[in-house]
Every structure is written in C-alpha cells, then in structure tokens.
Amino acid sequence: MEFRISQEQELFKKAVREYCEKNIAPRSREIDEKEAGIPDDIIQGLADLGVFGCVIPEKYGGSALPGEEMQFANIAIQELSRAELSMSLPVYTLLTIGWGGFFISLYGNEAVKQEVLPKIASGQWSWGINVTEPGGGSDVAAIKTTGIRKGNTFILDGEKAYISQVRESQVRGGGHTTLVVSDPTRGIKGGMSLLAVMPNTLKGMTSTTYRDMGRMGLSTGGWVYRNSEVPDKYLLGQEGKGFYHCMEGFNPARALVAAACLGAAEKCLEIAADYAKQRTAFGHTISKFQGISFQLADDYNQLEMCKLMLQKGCWMIDRYYAEPGSFTQKQINVVIAQCKAVAPVLSADIIKRAIMILGAFGYTKESPLEMAMRGVMSYVSGAEGSFNIMRTIIARDVFGSEFVSK
Amino acid sequence: MEFRISQEQELFKKAVREYCEKNIAPRSREIDEKEAGIPDDIIQGLADLGVFGCVIPEKYGGSALPGEEMQFANIAIQELSRAELSMSLPVYTLLTIGWGGFFISLYGNEAVKQEVLPKIASGQWSWGINVTEPGGGSDVAAIKTTGIRKGNTFILDGEKAYISQVRESQVRGGGHTTLVVSDPTRGIKGGMSLLAVMPNTLKGMTSTTYRDMGRMGLSTGGWVYRNSEVPDKYLLGQEGKGFYHCMEGFNPARALVAAACLGAAEKCLEIAADYAKQRTAFGHTISKFQGISFQLADDYNQLEMCKLMLQKGCWMIDRYYAEPGSFTQKQINVVIAQCKAVAPVLSADIIKRAIMILGAFGYTKESPLEMAMRGVMSYVSGAEGSFNIMRTIIARDVFGSEFVSK
Amino acid sequence: MEFRISQEQELFKKAVREYCEKNIAPRSREIDEKEAGIPDDIIQGLADLGVFGCVIPEKYGGSALPGEEMQFANIAIQELSRAELSMSLPVYTLLTIGWGGFFISLYGNEAVKQEVLPKIASGQWSWGINVTEPGGGSDVAAIKTTGIRKGNTFILDGEKAYISQVRESQVRGGGHTTLVVSDPTRGIKGGMSLLAVMPNTLKGMTSTTYRDMGRMGLSTGGWVYRNSEVPDKYLLGQEGKGFYHCMEGFNPARALVAAACLGAAEKCLEIAADYAKQRTAFGHTISKFQGISFQLADDYNQLEMCKLMLQKGCWMIDRYYAEPGSFTQKQINVVIAQCKAVAPVLSADIIKRAIMILGAFGYTKESPLEMAMRGVMSYVSGAEGSFNIMRTIIARDVFGSEFVSK
Amino acid sequence: MEFRISQEQELFKKAVREYCEKNIAPRSREIDEKEAGIPDDIIQGLADLGVFGCVIPEKYGGSALPGEEMQFANIAIQELSRAELSMSLPVYTLLTIGWGGFFISLYGNEAVKQEVLPKIASGQWSWGINVTEPGGGSDVAAIKTTGIRKGNTFILDGEKAYISQVRESQVRGGGHTTLVVSDPTRGIKGGMSLLAVMPNTLKGMTSTTYRDMGRMGLSTGGWVYRNSEVPDKYLLGQEGKGFYHCMEGFNPARALVAAACLGAAEKCLEIAADYAKQRTAFGHTISKFQGISFQLADDYNQLEMCKLMLQKGCWMIDRYYAEPGSFTQKQINVVIAQCKAVAPVLSADIIKRAIMILGAFGYTKESPLEMAMRGVMSYVSGAEGSFNIMRTIIARDVFGSEFVSK
DSSP states (O other), X not given: OBOSOOHHHHHHXXXXXXXXXXXXXXXXXXXXXXXXXXXXXXXXXXXXXXXXXXXXXXXXXXXXXXXOHHHHHHHHHHHHHHHOTTSHHHHHHHHIIIIIIIHHXXXXXXXXHHHHHHHHHTTOOEEEEEOOBXXXXXXXXXXXXXXXXXXXXEEEEEEEEEEETTTHHHHTOEEEEEEEESOTTSTTTTSEEEEEEOGGGOSSEEEEEEOBSSOTTSOEEEEEEEEEEEEGGGEESSTTBHHHHHHHHHHHHHHHHHHHHHHHHHHHHHHHHHHHHHOEETTEEGGGSHHHHHHHHHHHHHHHHHHHHHHHHHHHHHHHHHSTTSSOHHHHHHHHHHHHHHHHHHHHHHHHHHHHHXXXXXXXXXXXXXHHHHHHHHHHTTTTSOHHHHHHHHIIIIIOGGGSOO | OBOSOXXXXXXXXXXXXXXXXIIIGGGHHHHHHXXXXXXXXXXXXXXXXXXXXXXXXXXXXXXXXXXXXXXXXXXXXXXXXXXXXXXXXXXXXXXXIIIIIIHHHHHOOHXXXXXXXXXXXXXXXXXXXXXXXXXXXXOGXXXXXXXXXXXXXXXXXXXXXXXXXXXXXXXXOEEEEEEEESOTTSTTTTSXXXXXXXXXXXXXXXXXXXXXXXXXXXXXXXXXXEEEEEEXXXXXXXXXXXXXXXXXXXXXXXXXXXXXXXXXXXXXXXXXXXXXXXXXXXXXXXXGSHHHHHHHHXXXXXXXXXXXXXXXXXXXXXXXXXXXXXXXXXXXXXXXXHHHHHHHHHHHHHHHHHHHHHTHHHHBTTSSHHHHHHHHHHHHTTTTSOHHHHHHHHIIIIIOGGGSOO | OBOSOOHHHHHHHHHHHHHIIIIIGGGHHHHHHHOSOOOHHHHHHHHHHTTTTTTSOGGGTOOOOTTOHHHHHHHHHHHHHHHXXXXXXXXXXXXXXXXXXXXXXXXXXXXXXXXHHHHHHTTOOEEEEEOOBTTBSSOGGGOOOEEEEETTEEEEEEEEEEEETTTHHHHTOEEEEEEEESOTTSTTTTSEEEEEEOGGGOSSEEEEXXXXXXXXXXXXXXXXXXXXXXXXXXXXXXXXXXXHHHHHHHHHHHHHHHHHHHHHHHHHHHHHHHHHHHOEETTEEGGGSHHHHHHHHHHHHHHHHHHHHHHHHHHHHHHHHHSTTSSOHHHHHHHHHHHHHHHHHHHHHHHHHHHHHHTHHHHBTTSSHHHHHHHHHHHHTTXXXXXXXXXXXXXXXXXXXXXXXX | OBOSOOHHHHHHHHHHHHHIIIIIGGGHHXXXXXXXXXXXXXXXXXXXXXXXXXXXXXXXXOOOOXXXXXXXXXXXXXXXXXXXXXXXXXXXXXXXXXXXXXXXHHHOOHHHHHHHHHHHHTTOOEEEEEOOBTTBSSOGGGOOOEEEEETTEEEEEEEEEEEETTTHHHHTOEEEEEEEESOTTSTTTTSEEEEEEOGGGOSSEEEEEEOBSSOTTSOEEEEEEEEEEEEGGGEESSTTBHHXXXXXXXXXXXXXXXXXXXXXXXXXXXXHHHHHHHOEETTEEGGGSHHHHHHHHHHHHHXXXXXXXXXXXXXXXXXXXXXXXXXXXXXXXXXXXXXXXHHHHHHHHHHHHHHHHHTHHHHBXXXXXXXXXXXXXXXXXXXXXOHHXXXXXXXXXXXXXXXXXX
C-alpha cells in the first residue's frame, strides 16, 4: 500500500495552490457579484499550469501523465475550490475537464479529439454535460429529446434544462456532451446516444438562462432544439450505447464534484479555525472551548475520511483505464457514489458550522463563507446525481439488485 | 392540561394567514431582490390586523389580550415567515414586537410608553436591539460602549455592530433598545444600563451598513457614538440593572426568532411535499419512495416537537408576567434556550432537504426555498444568542452552575 | 392553553416516585439477574398505589379519573422506568395497563370487564398483546393464525411469536389481547377479530420462551394453538373488526412504550450529570468541560421535546374518548407515531452517551446504565411497531396516502 | 498511490477468515455465555496461523513481515471480530498483540524480549495494558500508583482498576504493560515509567474482577499492590519516560481497537442485509424498501470510510518504524484518533440499526447481534481512550495547542 501522492503530484499541487492563492482567491467575491463568467486571464493562467490539460494526452495538446489523469484532476479541482469559494470556477473547470477533456479522450473519434481537445487544454473552450430535461434529472432513462439519425447527421428535437455553461459555451465556444434518444423503440439498451453538441454551430436552437442561489459566475440554463442537425462525426462512443457511456462518464464527473465540495469545505474549516484562534470571549480565545474545538475536530474527521475515499476513487478510475481488469465499473460506481453521497451535504454542513463560529461576521458578504455555502448547495440540490440516486447505487452494487426499490 | 389554542387565537391566526397569503407571499422575492426594505402597505396591513400591537396594551394603542401577548406574537411571526420566505419581514416584525412593543411595555416609564408604543402598534416605527459590538456578540458582559450619566442625560461613546434595522430606524423612525456601560467600575452587577435610543434625534452618531447573505429586505449595520446625548427619560428599567433586564428581554425575542425559523421551515416542508406529489420518476410520483417520505416524516416530527415546546415557552412567558410566582426566569430560560438552540439549525436543515427534493429547480430563484435558506442562516449564525450560548444556558439552569465551563 | 399537570396528577406522581425510589430502585439489578419475573410485593405495592387501576373505572375495581386515564398512566410508567432500569417492570406494567386495563375497558363486553378488570387493577393478573407471528411483525395484515367461529366458540389454530409475558400470564394468571383471522376470505376489512385469550384455561396450546438481550425480569416467547377453543364472550369489540380495533389499541400502548423509554433515559441522564459533578479530570470536575455539558444539554433538549409531545398525545387520547369529536384517530396516530418513532432510539442513544460519561464504570454491572440500555433496546428493535412503520404513519397521515410506498 | 493490499496480506486474510468462520464463529455465543475465557484450542489455532506473532520478529518466535506488522495485525483483528461477535477474542487478541507483541518488540530490552515474545507468539501468554486507576481513565497524567526504584527493583504501591485480562494473565500466564509514578516530584516529564508486570510472579498483589455488560469471555478487574517488587530488567523503554512511551503505544492499540469494532460492524451489516433479502413484508422482500436499503447504504458508506482511514493509519505506523522520518507521531496521532473517535460509536450504531432490521428476532440471543452490541459498547464507554480525548488530540494536532481546552 502507498497512501502518499507522487512527487510530480506534489509539485503540481503546490504550483496550482500558489497560483490560486495569489491570482484567484482575491477575485472570488468579484466573480460571484459580477455574474459575468470567469475572467479570461484566470482561465489562461490555469491552462498554462496544465489544469485543463491534465486529463488530455500530450498528442492532443494536453499534459496528462498516463494512468494518473484523475489523480491530477482531483488535486486541481480541490485547489481551485479552496481559492474560488463562489464555486463558479471549480464547477466550470470540473465540467470542462470531466465531460470534455476526460470523456472525449475516451470516447471521441479521432477527428473530434483533434478538434475539441486542444481547445479544451488551452482553456479556449468550455465543455459541459447536457442530459437533464424539464421533467427532471434523476431518472436519466426517461429523457425525451430525440436525436434521430438521418444519413450523416442526427436531428435533434426536444428540450434540455438545468444545464451549466449555457452562456459560456456560446461566448467562449465549446459544447456539451449531450444525451439523446436515437431510437425511441429501444430504451436504454440500444436506444440512446451521446453527441458532442456545440451551440455556436447548431441551427434551430434557442437558449434561456436562470438565476441561481449561488456560483453566480457561471451560467445555468436550458435550450430547445427544433430540427437541429449534428453531423455524425460528433457521435461519442457507440451509437445506441449512450446511456451506458453516460453512466460511465458520471464516475469521473462525480469524483470531481466531490473534489470541489471538499476543497471548499476544507478552506472554510481553516478559516473558522483561524478565526477561533484570534477571537476572544469570556476571557479566552474561543479556540479554548470544546464547543468550538470538538466541532472542528469532528468536521475535520469526516472531511478527511471523505477526501481519502475520493483519492481512492480517482486512483481506481485511473487504474481502470490504465490496467484493464484491475477494477470493475461496479466497484468504481460504489466508491464514487460514496463520495458523491457524502461530500456535498457534508461540505454544506461544515460551511454552515464555520459560519456559526464566525457568527454575525460569517453571515456578511465580508466573509467568503456565505458564498461558499451558496455555491456548494448546487451539488446538495443534486446536480450530477442526487443523494438518493447515490444511495441506490451503493445499495445495489454492494448488497445486490434485491436492494433496488420498486 | 389543554394543548389547544383559544378561539380568539384561532381567529387571529386565520386572519393573519389569509392576509399574508394574499398580500405578502407573492411579493417576497421582490422584497429580497430590491433590498429596499418592507413596503409601506404591507406594514400598514399588518398593523391593521393587530400584528404590531398584539403585545401592547390597549391604552397605548395596542390590542393585547392580557396574559396572552406572547402566544399571539408567536402565531403572528410563524404566519409571517410562512409567507415572506426571504425572512426580511418576519425579522423586522419580531424585533419590533420583541424589543419594542413587548419590552418597552414592561420596562419603559410612562412617558416613553406614551411616546413609543402607539408608534410601534401603528406600524409607523421600527424597533430593534442594540447590544453587539465589533469585539463580538456572545459575551454580552464584555461590551465597551459607555453611557455615563451626566445630570439628566447619558453620554454615549463607543461602537455597535451587526445591528438590524439600522436603516429602517432612520427612514421610518423608531430606535433600539441599547445596552451601555453606565458605570465601568461595577461590571454586570450594577454597571450596565438599557436605553431607548432613537437615531433620528441623536447627535454625534454615524452609521454604516453591511451586505448579508440573506433577508435582503432588511438592513444590518453598525454605528459609532461620539459624545451622543440620550435624555434619562429613555432609561429602560433600573439604572445599573441593564444586563439583567436585557437577559430577561432575550427570552421573548428568542422565542420569536424560533417562531420565524419554524414558520419558514414548515412552509418549505409543505412546498417539498406538494412537489413530491406531482413529480414523477422511475414510474411513480416520488412521494412513493421512502427516501422522500421518511425524510419528510422525520423533518415534520422534529419541527412539530420544537413548535410545541415553543408554544409552551410563549405561554410560560405570558404566565410569568400575568401570574407572579407561576414560573421562574430560570425555568423560562431553559425552555426558550431549547427552542433557540434547535429551531435555526433544524429549520436550515429542513430547507436544505426540501431543496434536495426539488432538485435543480429548488436551487433556482424560481423557487423560494433558496431565499428561505439564506434568510434562516442569519439565526444559524447566532443572532440573538449563539447555539453554544443556548447550550450553556440549558446546562447551567437544568444541571447546575457546575456545568458552566471555565 | 395549560401546560401544567393537575394537582391530583402531581400528587400521584409524587406518591409513585417515592414508592419506586424506596422499594423498587434498589432491587432492579436483582430483577434482571434472577430472570424470575417481578416480585409479588412490588406488584402489590403498585396496585395499592393505583398504578394498575389508573385506567380502569371504579366500578371495575379501578381508580381512573375519567378523561385523564392516559395522563395518569403516562406518569406512572415514566416513574416506574426511572426506578426499574432493567425495564422489566415498566414493560410488564405498560402492557398490562395498555392492552389489559385500558383496552378491555373500551372493548370488553360487560362480562369480560367484570371478570378481567378487577384482577388487573388488583395486580393479580398480567395482560399483554398477542399479534406477532414467526413470519414477522410489521405487516399485521399478514398474520395467519385463524380463530374461526364454531357456534359459541372461536377455534384457534396457528402460531404466535415474540410475545411478552408468556410465562407471567401462566404463572400469575391473565392473558393477551389476541388478533386472529376469523374469516380468511375477507382480509383486514371484516376478516380479523380480537379475542381475550387466557392461556391457563386454554386447551391445545403449547408455549416456549426465548432469551433476550435485556429486561430479563420479563418473559418473552411464543405459542402454538391447535384446535384451541375460546368462548365467544371473550370477543373484544366487533367480530371482523379486529384489525381496526387493534390499530386503535396501538396508540395508547405505544404512548406508554414511549413513556417507559423516556423515563429510563431521563434517569440515566441524571445519573450521568451527577457523576460529572463529582468526577475530576485535568484539574476540574468534568462537568466544566463543554464536551460533557453540551452533550447533556443537547440530550436533555431532545428528551424534553419528546416528553412534551407525549404529554400532548396522552391528553389527546383522553380527549378522544371523553369528548367525542375533539380529535380524530388520524390526528392521534400522528402524534403517537412521532413519540414512538423518536423515544426508543433517542433513549438508547442518551443512555449510550451516559455510559460514555461514566466511562469504564458505566460499562460494569455496578452501574444500572448497561441494564437500561439493554432494556430499551427491546423497543429500538421494534416492539409495538417499528421505526419505519411509525414514519409511514406520519408520512401518510400528515402528507397523504401518496406518501405510502408501494 | 496504491490502495490494494499485497498478495501476502490477501493470503493471510483468507486463511484467517477461513479458520475463523469454521472454528470460531459457531462457538461465539458459548464463549460469551460461559464467562470462562477463550478456549485453548482457538488460541492455539490462531497462534498456528501467525495471528499472535504477526507483529513479532522471527528471531523471537514471531512471523512479522518487517514494515507491515500493523497492516497484518489490522487484518487479523478485523477477521477475528467478524467471527467472534461477543468481542471477547478480538479484545483478548488486540491487547496481547498491541501492548504485548508490538510494544515489547519496540521497548523491551533483549532479556525481556527473549522471555516474553515467544510466549506471546505461541499463544501461551496473555498480555494487556495496566494504566487506569479508580480515580479514572482519561487523565493519564494523574495516576498515583508508585513504582519507586530501590536498587535493582521497582517497588509498586497503589491500585489499578478497569484492567482487562486480570484473570487470563494469572491463569494462562503473561502480564501487563504497567504505568507507574517512578518519581513523584517530576510529573509526566521524567517522573513516570513503564514496567512489564506479571502477576504470577509478583508478591504483595491482590486482584478482583467485575462483571461487565459484554464480552463476557474476557475478564476485567483491578489489583492492589502493596510493596510489590518488580526487577528492573522489566523496565520498558527509558526510566522516567513512561508517559511518552505509553502515548506512543496507544496508537497501535487504538488502531486495533478500531479494527475490532469495524470488523464486528461489517459482519452485523452483512447479517442485516442477508436478512433483508429473505424477509417479506407488504408483498416484497424488505430489501426493496428504501427505509432499509438506504440505511444499509449509509452505514456501509461510513464503515468503509473509517476502514480506509484505518488502513492508512496502520500503514503509517508501519512506515514510522520502518522508514525513519516518513511520518511524525503527531501525524499518526491524528489519523489514529480519527479512527478511534469514529469506529466504536459508529459500530455500535450500525449494530443497533442491524437489530432494527432483524426486529424482535435481533433482540433475542438466537441472533449474535445483541452480543456484538454489548461487546462493542466497551469501546464506546471509552476503553483505550475516550471519544472526547480523541477529539482533543485531533483538535490539538491539526489546528494547534490553542484548541486544547483549559
């Protein structure tokens, strides 16, 4: 066994942290307040550090260390969320890495890889996931948007909702890994396909955006497709197997979601501990009171346990692709579902308790805690898979399909 | 024993609910977004219903039913927070009722009662509490702002922070029940006094406001006093006994804080249950899944237990003033501290779980849940007494002073 | 509203407490270790105080104050479990009161009342509930034991399991309120009946007993009926309506189960607090540490909230029978389910944490805490209705039948 | 990083599991009921498998793989507690391994190693820890038993309490790592020493035993020393440094305590899951209900996270001794304290919830669950370091000594 990260990983972590603390943390509040997306220079800075390319092979402009892609990504996202507590940048990056860089490296054909991956690695393009529809998210098999093949194109019709980066993908360029019903007669076994859909080159599409509780530096919205044509070179993976590819893609994405939540919680916990060391009440710094110190200890404890499980999960994903036969998708499903089940709610609760330590000050916009809480709530609300779906996965893949409710 | 509220209380509750559902609920989002205070017509409407006057005797313009003041106030605040989920109005009202109407009825001298109470009952004036200083909130005995008697006036010098209604009290008129050190040599036993301080007639005062996570329809801020004179007719209670009066006043105020949190949580729970009845996934409305129904049952359970304890606490306060000898302050401290310890965190958590049921929709500003959560967080952060202070009160007044930490 | 108990209730409480502290508490360990049932003199002493008769009308030898039966029973059971921490006596008494005294007063015909109630009131007879079968407990509608009418008798065939007081009802006399399928073609609507079954006069019956984790002063076991005749005068309530009568009877029984758990937890909490006052570590009595005092405060808080809800529930049951139309069964179901959902697990957890305060000493049989925990676990395990059944009742009767899982 | 255990570890795990399932699990109830210690043949069987020797170098009769001692011990203890759910054997073994084999390998001088270690490796001797005194456990620095040097011996006077294996060490032979005050003028810095004390060769000693809630196959008790002489060759580590050696020794011991708790919880969770697959209610196996499946998933989740952290902790201890400079004691303190803080309470709660799934059957002595719960409660009660001490260690060693309460 070996629980230490490698020297290369340590160096990467150190470099990202330094950049983030200096260049990103001071602008986090501004990113949230402006509601105008992530500043270009920050994206460029991160691209230069290899953050967007850490899951992309060198031949496509990336800087991946083969067999360690997700380990590097995990490090990057945790560092980003430690610094950018509005959570706009971490979410932007994890989606772009997870559903863009990592997923297209796996499932894009050569032409798509050559077109998309260098633009992701360089920070030029944004990328996201495009599954949810107005009818709701958890029941992925129930989506209705069709993408019917007609010669060399798929014709999209339908509506997607609660999609991140609707605006970014149009302003910056880029797109979304998009799940459609390609054969309405066949269900999840053969009837769904994944397409790389880029709104800037798509006809017949209209988009809207919503306003959210938090991570205001990132857009959320939806679109309607009416007879929108996507060339079939943008098919990701096998035609008809989109549901399964999508489920596989959720594992790295959810791992990075957990990373984002845990990074933010870790930083907020440190903020609370630092505050407790200098704040005095009843004749002592409040750090002397077990009501404070034990809360911090308990929170640290749960946080570290989840972080460790997440390291394991990222390493397992890396092993899965680098060492065929090392692990099964089922084994990976369980570990990632564990992290995604725990991390968002735990992180929101840790931030809540950090606010309780800072008191009235923690409730103002002078402190980043309230912004972090609003940001993390997006994953508490269920983005990338709800808490109950995670519990279903764990029950099913650990104890057996007898534990899937009717 | 009798656990039913009276017919008069039922009628009052019904009237307030009807008014609120019709006139307030539809404007809650606007109140939050505008950050411009509570609309005049709403205040007027509530005043007409007797909401501001329900703790004020008829002779001062109020409509109190003697011996049931807090029971009526509890009903009013719960109804307000059910409807105005930004929490701006409930907080405005509970402070005005608790530290204005109720407290001044008890501790104002005749002149002050005649001056202030009719203006509160009619909705004209706002009122609040003015204790906390930049050094922090929990350790009330450590405040430093002085109010030294000089003939017929108290001269205020110092700084207060994290005060609600800093703007309202200047725009609408009104003031704050203000704790000062009147004799720096004597500590809490004889050295602190409470004054009714009205910023619009106070010289040498400057104020600032902050921006908060939520309840944006209400201002928070602070002020600096430099040689500011307050006539001694505005002394509330006995000179030198301000600390004790203030502790007594915290009980009704905290009761109403709990009422505000619980009302909001109750409404959010209903919103989640209604949503679960119509939302379909995996072939059923999601209400059929125990992951949903049991969560709602558990939350309902804790909510009802806290609401019941709060009813008891309000009734005990009413008995205390109406039937001397019926209960001690210590007994009341415990019950109110129990409610204030539980209600804010429980309510925030219930709303968090309601958001989890609504999913991505619950995270948008289309739903009021995110606004309710931001609002309730002000009391999670510790306003009107932190969680740990409540636990200290319970430990001390139930088990003995051996349980007060050094 | 009136949250105080009456003077008569206060006097009863005081009398029972005094008797229990003097005569029962010192023998609790012995009751558990001997595994030989409750000593006769204790039963006699409690009968003399009116404990067994507090739910039985005077004309049948009881001492009930009409309209306050359950309020008195609640007081009695809480006092018993405070003193007899093995939980043997509280369980014995609550079953005898709940399913004997209270239920037969409601549903026995005149002859049965005259035969049974005086023997219960005097402490001579034990009484219990006889529903569960080897196939399990929660799904009451699935029982298989038949009790088919043949002229003036019901012929019992089948098997019951996990029944309390199998031995006591044979040694002392008495019996069990027994649910049977009286018409296998009709299900719960018309096909089930309740009988008062007394093993000492029943032919064709064989019994076994099990060994349990705790409350060793009480027997648990099962029986097999083969062609066992019960005269039809022992029919309780309407023939065919047994399922519904049984559901109604669960409310008072579950209320008293909650009372037993909460009484034990309250006493254990006091034991822990007393210990913390005298035990020294790191230079202070451990009561000075917030790790101790806040835990006690939190536990006290939850305990009191549940006790208050239970008082309300008992009062509602009393109102239901004394003031027709005052409350519905549905309303009572909810409140009692809330108490039964919370009380067992909360009590076991409070006792667990009390053991943590006493440390290694709390783990020995020198302290009663371990015995209390083993005793309370019988209700955690689900006796008289599992946690999940309680949550189902709450979800169904609060939010609607849409929340009953398929 | 590498999260997989080695092939040798896999083989060891498999061998221990097979032996335990076949030879130990069927006799677990008997071990608890007889209260007569661990059967000789079981101890012999485990010794043959290398369980007692897995932390002892080959030259002293052990079978340790250098640098993997604690990893093997962790595996062994988890397997033992999966099979022997009364927890008697796991506790016996972890103490003998932790404070005997592992600690004496580190701190015994050559003569003591040659005398003691082979007897431990062969299963002949029992070994334990002997610190706690009647005044209590958490405040180790406050012990009073003296062991004053007089020439070549230490003279013991005082009293120890709540010591495991008081009887075993006299029946089988063996002893206890014993903390004494060797210089009352110097406190923990220079005034305490550790001795290997063997009761069978000690004069002036009298012992008593207590009865406990669980793990009845293991004795607990205390002893009084009056002028008892221990030759100074039995000094463990440096004279005067006993407090610090003892603190270091707590880390491996606590790791194995966590292992014992988690192994038992894992097995109980599996028992509950298996039961849920076959038990039917309301027309389905109860595994279909989310009230069951989600509880299992949540429990599994927390269990796995703690098990993973424990693997890391054991591996860190191994690295500490095998690779000087790799980790600090402080880093190890934190990880082990995390596991010891979480594992006992989590395990007791998981077993409690397993009992809730089995219902009334889980409460009987037909199922091993009640026995497991009673056994695990010994560590909930604080043996080998209380929950609050663990939180203090975490707060102190993560956030700084400002977080140690006064």
